[in-house]
Amino acid sequence: PVNHVPNVQSKLSVFFTMIILFTYLFYCLNGFCDSLPRPVYDQQTIQQNKIILNDGAPEQLGAYNASPASLVREQLSGLTHSDAPSNNISIANNFGSKKFPQAIIIGVKKGGTRALLEFLRIHPDVRAVGAEPHFFDRFYDKGLEWYRNLMPRTLEGQITMEKTPSYFITKEAPRRVFSMSRHTKLIVVVRDPVTRAVSDYTQTLSKSPGLPSFQNLAFRNATTGLIDTSWSAVRIGIYAKHLENWLRFFPLSRFLFVSGERLVTDPAGEMGRVQDFLGLKRVVTDKHFYFNQTKGFPCLKKPEGSSRPRCLGKSKGRPHPQIPSEVLLRLRDFYRPFNLKFYQMTGHNFGWD
Ligand SMILES: Nc1ncnc2c1ncn2[C@@H]1O[C@H](COP(=O)(O)OS(=O)(=O)O)[C@@H](OP(=O)(O)O)[C@H]1O
Structure with a gap:
């Protein structure tokens, strides 16, 4: 019996070592290893992303807009499945790496950029940041590593993407994107500038109900009908001017112009063009969409990370206020x-006139 004591002891120590190893393995698989202290900029990112969700709008987040909680998960796990069950998130946690986006939706505000990004996110080879990073306009001084850290992890063959519609009108953005990579693919969702201006105004009005009328803001002089181009809702729609700025750095072949109108009337057709441009298999097709009569927009049968059909949130597809027809005509x-x-520059007639 004396001989058995060391035997039992060694078996016990092997048993306890195994328990410790398994606990550690389980701990890591659940993503907790990644929650060790992170560099300061990562912590700041979480805070900032909470603020800059949905184009800086402190409005009700749409069904597709990542919640602050999911952004935190995203930051900690490197995943963008805002609705994915947390166990999925933790398992995929350590796979892949964070890369700079190979494609960016750079504009335009109120063009339909959220719809496009959410439609793209159902593609298995697309990984995208849920929130708008605003790196090339607001947070450039944080540095490229800060930016890369915002990105979800991608596997070989997957594309990293983000959308920040204000890049299109930011003077410094083209040079900054170019210095990150001159191969970046640039997607611009454009929409009739008049409707876009009204949409922009509607968004501001929803946050500031005391806002002057559309015509008060649109005209510098109501009698002469002089348009106030310093009003951002007007200025953003001068697409040719903003595009000129980008063409100083990128050739036209690096751009894809998506029709905001067609994204509503024929989402699958427009998504076909987008997938071709990105070099992706045409996975997102008409079978992914249905037209929701109540919402008045196409919605996804199965959005990313969910098995239930869903439309964009309340902040997308708001009813527009009635604007006098002569005001719209003048605009x-x-x-x-x-x-x-713009049609000439892009070689594409969008049919707004
Ligand atoms: N499928 C679908 N569902 C809902 N809304 C859709 C869709 N496709 C395009 N749109 C149009 O997108 C407009 C908002 O554009 P953005 O997402 O670019 O806005 S933002 O700049 O991010 O605030 C939004 O503008 P408004 O209608 O003025 O709200 C919509 O017209």
Whole structure:
């Protein structure tokens, strides 16, 4: 019996070592290893992403917009499945690596950028940040590593993406994106600038109900009908001017112009063009969409990370206020030459005139 004591002891120590190893393995698989202290900029990122969700709008987040909690999960796990069950998140946690985006939706505000990103996110080869990072306009001084850290982890063959519609009108953005990578693919969702201006105004009005009327803001002089181009809702729609700025750094072949109107009337058709441009298999097709009569927009039968059909949230597809027709006509006249120039530059007639 004396001989058995060391035997039992060694068996026990092997048993306890195994328990410790298994506990550690389980701990890591659940993603807790990754929650060790992170660099300061990562912690700041979490805070900032909470603020800059949905184009900086402190509005009700849409069904597709990542919640702050999911952003935190995203930051900690490197995943963007805002609705994915947490166990999925933790298992995939350590796979892949964070890369700079190979494609960015750079604009335009109120063009339909959220819809496009959410439609793309159902593609298995696309991984995207849920929130708008605003790196190339607001947070450039945080540095490229900060930016890369915001990205979800991707596996070989997957594309990293983000969307920040204000990049399109940011003077410094083209040079900054170029210095990250001159091969970056740039997607611009454009929409009739008049409707876009009204949509932009509607969003601001929803946050500031005391806002002056649309016509008060649109005209510098109501009698002469002089348009106020310093009003951002007007200025953003001068697409030709903003595009000129980008073409100083990127050739036209690096751009894809998506029609915001067609994204609503024929989402599958427009998604086909987008997937081709990104070099992706055409996985997102008409079978992924259904037209929701109540919402008045196409919705996804199975959005990413969910098995239930879902539309974008309340902040997308808001009813627009009635604007006097003469005001809209005047604005239409104002945009016409810029639109024609834009059609010429892109080789695509968007049919707004
Ligand atoms: N499928 C679907 N569902 C809901 N809304 C859709 C969809 N496709 C395009 N749109 C249009 O997207 C407009 C909002 O554009 P953005 O997402 O670019 O806005 S933002 O700049 O991010 O605030 C939004 O503008 P408004 O209608 O003025 O709210 C919509 O017209």
